[in-house]
Structure formats: C-alpha cells, structure tokens
Amino acid sequence: MTMKRISTIEDLQLEKKKLNLYRYELEKELHNNWNNLKESLNPAFLTGLIIKNVLNYKTVKSLAANGIFKEMLTYAITLLARKLTDKAEEKFNTIFKK
Secondary structure (H helix, E strand, O other): OOOOOOHHHHHHHHHHHHHHOOOHHHHHHHHHHHHHHHHHHHHHHHHHHHHHHHHHHHHHHHHHHOHHHHHHHHHHHHHHHHHHHHHHHHHHHHHHOO
16 A cells, blocks of 8 residues: 655545555454454364265265165265264354354
C-alpha cells in the first residue's frame, strides 16, 4: 500500500481513515485465519479425517480386487462404516465443544 503526498489536514485525515480501514480488514482476516486453524486442529475433526482417509483407502484397495460379490459386500460395509464414523465425529464434536 503506497501513500500519496499529504498536503492538507483533510488529506491527512482521509489517509488515516484509509489506514484504519486497511488495519481493520487485516485484523478481520487474521481472526478468520486463526479460527480456521483452531477448527482444523480440533481433535474431533482430526479423528474424523483420519478415519475417513483410512476407509477411503481400504475401499479403493478392495474394489481393485476381482469378484462382483466381494465388491458389493465391500461397498455395503464401507457405506455402513462411513455412517458410523459420521455419527462418531458428531459425538466427538459435541464432547470437545463443551
């Protein structure tokens, strides 16, 4: 942010207002970034993320194997496991937010 040459009191006051607005915007962005960081480091969020990644890896790996029955069974089990992990994640969130 560059400043222009200030020649009058009005220019100075206008420049102060601009700087204060710019500072406010930066503080707001910093606050938002801090909240996002806290949210991403929440134990419930991390646990849910790890479980979902493991399930996705297992699903992709098992779907690569042969056999339609095996694929259908794996898919059904994976759907059930995802629903359970979503519910567990919700419970973790309620526990850790208290």
